[in-house]
Structure formats: C-alpha cells, structure tokens
Amino acid sequence: MKYIYSILSLLCILVAPALAQQPTGQAIMENYEAQNRTQDTFAEVHLTLRAARGGTRERDLTMWTRTLADDTRQQLIRFDAPADVRGTGFLSLENTDREDDNWLYLPALRKTRRIAGTDKRDRFAGTDFFYEDLTPEKLEDFTYALQGEDTVEGTAVWVVEAVPVLADRIAETAYGKRELWISKDHAVLLQAKFYDHGGGYMKRLEARDVRQVPGTAMWWAYTVTMEDMQEGSQTELVFNTLEIDQGVPEDVFSQRYLKRGQ
Amino acid sequence: MLFPLVALAQVHLGGFVEGDVITYFENPNPEVVNGRNQVILQTELRHEQGQRAAIFGAIEFRYDQADLTRNRVYLDEAYINLYLGALDLRVGKQRIAWGRADGFNPTDNLSAWDFSDLLDTEDEKLGLVAVSATYYVGDWSLAAVLAPSFVPSVLPGQRSRWWPTLPMQIDNPAYPSSGPPLIPVTYTLSPPQLPDARPQNAQYGIRLDGFVRGWDVSVSWFDGFDDLPTLREFVVPDPSLTTVDIQIEQTYHRRRAVGMDAATTVGALGIHAETAYFLTEDWEGTDPAVDDPYIHFVAGLDYTLNDLLADHDVFLVLEWSQEVQIPDRQMSYRATDLNHVFRKALFGKADLKWDTYKTLTLEGVYAHSDRSFYLQPGLDWSIADGIVLRVGVDLPGGPASSFFGGYKTNKRVQARLKYSF
Numbered sequence: 001m002k003y004i005y006s007i008l009s010l011l012c013i014l015v016a017p018a019l020a021q022q023p024t025g026q027a028i029m030e031n032y033e034a035q036n037r038t039q040d041t042f043a044e045v046h047l048t049l050r051a052a053r054g055g056t057r058e059r060d061l062t063m064w065t066r067t068l069a070d071d072t073r074q075q076l077i078r079f080d081a082p083a084d085v086r087g088t089g090f091l092s093l094e095n096t097d098r099e100d101d102n103w104l105y106l107p108a109l110r111k112t113r114r115i116a117g118t119d120k121r122d123r124f125a126g127t128d129f130f131y132e133d134l135t136p137e138k139l140e141d142f143t144y145a146l147q148g149e150d151t152v153e154g155t156a157v158w159v160v161e162a163v164p165v166l167a168d169r170i171a172e173t174a175y176g177k178r179e180l181w182i183s184k185d186h187a188v189l190l191q192a193k194f195y196d197h198g199g200g201y202m203k204r205l206e207a208r209d210v211r212q213v214p215g216t217a218m219w220w221a222y223t224v225t226m227e228d229m230q231e232g233s234q235t236e237l238v239f240n241t242l243e244i245d246q247g248v249p250e251d252v253f254s255q256r257y258l259k260r261g262q
Numbered sequence: 263m264l265f266p267l268v269a270l271a272q273v274h275l276g277g278f279v280e281g282d283v284i285t286y287f288e289n290p291n292p293e294v295v296n297g298r299n300q301v302i303l304q305t306e307l308r309h310e311q312g313q314r315a316a317i318f319g320a321i322e323f324r325y326d327q328a329d330l331t332r333n334r335v336y337l338d339e340a341y342i343n344l345y346l347g348a349l350d351l352r353v354g355k356q357r358i359a360w361g362r363a364d365g366f367n368p369t370d371n372l373s374a375w376d377f378s379d380l381l382d383t384e385d386e387k388l389g390l391v392a393v394s395a396t397y398y399v400g401d402w403s404l405a406a407v408l409a410p411s412f413v414p415s416v417l418p419g420q421r422s423r424w425w426p427t428l429p430m431q432i433d434n435p436a437y438p439s440s441g442p443p444l445i446p447v448t449y450t451l452s453p454p455q456l457p458d459a460r461p462q463n464a465q466y467g468i469r470l471d472g473f474v475r476g477w478d479v480s481v482s483w484f485d486g487f488d489d490l491p492t493l494r495e496f497v498v499p500d501p502s503l504t505t506v507d508i509q510i511e512q513t514y515h516r517r518r519a520v521g522m523d524a525a526t527t528v529g530a531l532g533i534h535a536e537t538a539y540f541l542t543e544d545w546e547g548t549d550p551a552v553d554d555p556y557i558h559f560v561a562g563l564d565y566t567l568n569d570l571l572a573d574h575d576v577f578l579v580l581e582w583s584q585e586v587q588i589p590d591r592q593m594s595y596r597a598t599d600l601n602h603v604f605r606k607a608l609f610g611k612a613d614l615k616w617d618t619y620k621t622l623t624l625e626g627v628y629a630h631s632d633r634s635f636y637l638q639p640g641l642d643w644s645i646a647d648g649i650v651l652r653v654g655v656d657l658p659g660g661p662a663s664s665f666f667g668g669y670k671t672n673k674r675v676q677a678r679l680k681y682s683f
Contacts, residue, residue, distance in 0.1 A: 122568075
C-alpha cells in the first residue's frame with residue numbers, strides 16, 4: 001500500500017507541471033482568433049457538392065471580404081459557374097448601429113434587390129456549409145472548454161468544446177455544441193464536429209492541405225470538407241486562389257461592383 | 263499582329279439552348295396558332311479588357327415549328343462598357359431596367375417588351391440602342407440614358423391566340439330600311455406610325471440612385487414615347503351594307519414620367535414601393551383615345567417563412583398596384599390596354615424551396631378593376647449543372663369582357679428545358 005501511494009505521489013509530481021502548462025480553451029481560441037484575423041481577403045473557390053444518393057454538382061465563386069476598424073465585415077460573392085447562375089452576386093455590409101445591408105444581383109433581370117439578412121442556419125448556396133460556418137468566430141458568444149489533446153493526420157491538436165452562451169446567439173445558431181480540433185503549431189482548425197441543440201450529431205468538418213499563405217505569416221487549410229451526418233451529403237471547398245491582406249480596393253464592396261458580373 | 267490573337271484568347275463564349283413547348287387545353291379556333299414547339303440558341307460573347315473596358319454581344323436564333331412567323335435571327339444585345347474612373351459608360355444595344363417593384367415597374371419606361379405572348383414575358387425585354395452613363399459618388403450614382411431611336415413593344419399578331427377577341431358582327435344602323443340586322447365585320451390593322459427618326463424624337467432618362475441608412479432610394483425622369491400604341495378605329499362600310507371593315511390605326515405618343523422608388527428591410531421583412539406620374543401628350547384631356555395624365559404606384563412586401571413545411575422555406579411577395587388619374591376625368595380604358603391592366607391589382611408570389619434543386623412556384627394576379635385573374639403554378643428543377651426544367655400551367659380567368667377573362671380559353675401547360683453553357 002505504501003508502495004502504491006509512493007507511485008501516485010510521484011505521478012502527481014510529474015504530471016502537475018504539465019497540467020499547469022496546458023492553456024485554457026479560451027486561451028486557445030483567443031490565439032486561434034488572433035492567428036486567423038484578416039484585414040481583407042480575395043479568394044477563388046471551387047465547390048463540389050456530393051448528394052447522398054450520388055451525383056455531384058460544381059460551383060465556382062469569387063469572394064472578397066474586408067474587416068473595418070470597428071470590426072464590422074463586408075463581403076462580396078460572385079458566382080462564376082455553372083453558367084445558369086454566372087454573374088449572380090451577393091453583397092453584404094455589416095453595421096453596428098442598425099441592420100446589415102444585403103443586396104442580391106440577378107443578371108437575367110439586370111436588377112439589384114435589397115434583401116433581408118440571411119438566417120445564419122441556412123445553407124450557403126445549397127451546400128452543406130451554413131452561413132454561420134463561413135463567418136468569423138465571435139469569442140464573446142461562446143464558452144470554450146479544453147477537452148484534451150489529439151492528433152489529426154499526424155499533427156498535434158487541442159480539442160476544444162464550444163457552447164453558445166448568449167440567449168440571442170443560442171436562438172440564431174443551429175448548433176448546441178461544437179468540438180473543435182485546432183492545430184498546436186499554426187492554430188488551424190483541422191477538424192470539427194457539430195451537434196444540434198438536442199445533442200444530435202449533425203455535421204463533420206475536415207480541413208486538409210494546410211499551407212502558409214504566400215506573403216503572410218498565416219497558415220490556411222486550402223481544402224475543407226463538410227459532411228452532413230444526417231442527410232449523408234458532403235461539400236468540398238477548395239481555395240484555388242487565396243490572397244490575404246493584399247489590399248482589396250474599398251470600391252469592390254459597392255453595388256457598382258456587384259453589377260460588374262454581367 | 264499579335265493583339266487580335268491575344269484578344270481572341272480572352273473572349274468568353276457562352277449562351278444557352280432552350281426547348282420550349284406550349285399546349286393549350288382548348289383549341290376552339292383552328293385558324294390561329296394553337297401551340298409552341300420552339301428551339302432557341304443564344305450565343306453570347308464576352309470580352310474584358312482588364313479593368314478598363316468590356317464588350318458583350320448576344321445573338322438569338324429562334325425556330326418555332328408551330329408558328330414559322332416566330333423564326334428569327336435577332337441581335338439581343340451588343341454593347342461596349344468603358345470604366346473611366348468614377349464614370350461607367352455603356353454604348354450600344356442594351357436592356358435598361360429601372361425600378362424596385364416585382365410585378366410591374368412604373369419607372370421602367372426606356373426599354374420596350376415583346377408582348378407577342380402576353381403570359382410569357384420572362385427574358386422578353388427588348389434591347390434599345392442607347393448611350394448610358396453612370397457617375398458614382400460614394401453610395402450614390404447618377405445615370406443618364408440617351409436613346410436616339412424608338413423601339414415599340416411587340417404586340418400579338420392577328421393569328422395569335424393573344425390577339426384580342428373582337429366582335430365579328432355589328433348592328434346595322436340602316437336596318438330595317440337597308441340590309442340585314444347584323445353586318446359581318448373584318449378588321450384591318452394599319453402599319454404602326456412610328457415617330458420620325460429625328461433628333462427631337464430622341465428619348466432620354468435620368469436617374470439618381472443610392473442608399474442611406476438602410477434605405478435604397480431613387481428619383482428619375484423619363485422623356486420619350488409610350489412603347490404601346492394608341493389605337494383608333496375607322497369604320498369603312500361596304501356601300502351595300504353587307505360587310506364592314508374596321509381599320510385600326512396605331513400611333514405612338516410622347517410621354518414623360520417623373521418617378522421614384524424605395525426599398526428597405528425590417529427584420530426579415532422586405533418593403534418596397536415605386537411610383538411614377540405620367541405626363542401624357544393629352545394634358546388637357548381633349549382626345550379620348552390618348553391617355554390623360556395619371557399616377558401609377560406599386561407597394562409591396564416580401565418575407566421568407568423559414569421551415570414552414572418540415573424543413574422547407576417559402577419566399578412570399580405581395581404587391582398592390584394602383585392608378586390614380588390626376589386630374590380625375592373619369593377616363594375609361596379598353597380591357598386590353600396593356601398600360602392599364604394593373605390599375606387596381608394585387609400581385610402575389612410564393613416560392614417553396616423543396617430542396618436545393620427544386621422550387622415549387624405559384625404566381626398570381628387579381629385585377630380588381632375588372633375582376634379578372636391569372637394563376638400560374640409551376641416547378642423549377644435544376645436537373646444538372648446548367649440545366650433547368652421549368653414546367654408551369656397558365657390559368658387566366660374572369661368575366662368575358664375583362665382582360666384575363668378575354669383569354670380564359672387560353673389555359674395551357676408550358677414546359678421549357680434550358681441548358682446554359
């Protein structure tokens with residue numbers, strides 16, 4: 001018995017410093033947010049949608065984003081393919097003091113239409129990504145708890161559980177809980193599991209092809225796959241071009257540029 | 263020498279192929295065209311010269327086996343865009359679309375329409391040779407359009423099922439002293455008398471457009487011609503009073519319009535309104551055939567009901583359209599006057615997103631002024647990337663003397679398969 005106590009004591013002495021060095025979930029996410037903060041981005045993206053019953057659809061889009069000094073975000077998305085949606089554009093300007101401004105441009109009608117804000121739980125362009133999956137994480141909306149450590153494809157990761165805390169956020173998110181696998185070396189999200197408010201397993205994200213973005217210190221997953229565990233469908237998102245903080249002109253985020261798709 | 267080769271390499275070719283079939287439920291008159299069996303090939307050429315210029319051209323090849331008079335090779339659009347700092351310039355044949363309403367746009371008066379099929383006006387806006395310049399300052403733009411020539415709207419031909427139903431006999435004013443009590447009538451449509459091609463007849467429009475604190479707004483001015491003709495009838499009786507020929511003269515009259523529109527959102531609700539005051543040629547109200555001045559306004563709402571049926575979203579649009587004569591001279595209109603069909607009308611639209619690729623649609627109009635209506639249930643199905651099948655049923659109805667009621671035997675089903683490339 002004395003022998004067992006000695007071993008336990010020794011283990012405590014060895015393990016305690018290691019535990020003390022582990023960051024908190026909040027600290028990991030703060031680092032993640034800091035590492036992934038951008039002023040502006042330009043991306044050419046290819047989407048492959050795989051239905052549960054077979055069959056694939058392809059989408060090509062060009063995206064521009066920028067973050068202003070007051071932390072509001074502006075975004076322009078233009079569809080380049082398939083041909084029946086070519087030129088369709090979506091412009092979103094976030095506001096702090098009122099509702100966001102959103103416009104849709106439909107080239108067949110030659111018209112720009114002001115639209116109400118999108119439901120964050122809606123699928124983006126019919127893919128398995130929800131709009132909330134594509135917007136930056138707002139740390140104040142969640143609590144983060146470190147669940148442990150793991151490896152993804154040989155890369156050491158932290159496993160963090162994210163749960164919405166604010167009533168507004170709980171109401172507008174599809175997820176009651178997320179588990180996030182974040183790489184220790186470059187703070188890249190490599191894997192995630194999404195659960196609904198009842199605890200049901202909804203979706204799974206896998207990110208691969210992690211590379212340093214040219215001209216920046218930032219690392220990025222150039223291929224991201226989202227799988228709907230309930231529907232059986234899957235969407236692969238590949239960044240064919242990615243430019244970060246290269247200075248996207250301000251006038252890109254305008255109705256004038258939105259209509260240039262025609 | 264190298265430049266043309268480089269330019270050619272940067273040209274994007276696109277367009278679409280479309281098969282379009284229409285079958286009517288009733289064919290009471292074998293003399294008219296009772297269907298459509300049509301193929302369209304539209305080729306589009308696009309070339310961008312950096313950020314400074316772009317060229318676009320579209321040619322349509324149309325073949326209709328059911329109505330060979332519809333066959334055509336048609337230049338849909340052909341223009342060049344020049345981006346000169348804050349100024350965008352577009353020169354050439356182009357479609358111009360103004361206004362923020364869905365069902366009817368009172369401020370949209372520059373480009374005419376092909377109304378040869380009154381229920382099928384999607385993508386039927388006609389190009390207009392014009393110079394349009396848009397100058398941008400912040401969130402505002404000032405657009406000016408100058409069109410040296412006039413393009414009238416295309417109306418249904420006499421062999422079309424959309425040619426208005428006209429009486430085939432009239433009372434004989436000389437009966438019983440001469441001739442039978444009713445006299446058979448024939449109709450002769452005179453060639454349209456278009457405005458002379460001279461500088462004074464050029465059309466132009468100006469529009470200030472922008473947004474401020476969540477509101478999109480515009481004010482506009484149009485000075486040009488009504489793209490729909492004024493119809494005057496001249497009775498030419500046979501000396502024996504056994505037949506009468508009614509000659510219909512088509513003339514186009516000048517009109518001006520001051521307009522404005524606005525749109526905003528409140529939560530998930532979209533709100534829009536559009537109005538124009540038409541300053542017609544008959545300001546004094548002396549010519550009963552020509553429109554007197556009037557205001558036309560449209561106000562509407564749109565809303566998306568999320569997860570209404572299981573996991574399906576429904577997008578709803580509701581619009582009220584009304585005309586007010588100012589000054590009010592109690593002018594009455596023909597039931598078939600396309601400018602005034604919606605003088606008191608309710609438009610509705612519901613799109614039920616069945617899944618990513620299928621949308622069930624229901625569109626309808628109730629024309630309160632003559633108690634007629636039109637309903638169009640349909641399905642849009644994206645079968646594969648770039649391939650869309652559209653199936654719809656057109657159901658006009660109402661009293662026989664009303665606009666849609668006059669076409670109530672034109673209930674039909676339409677199927678359209680479009681491949682865009």
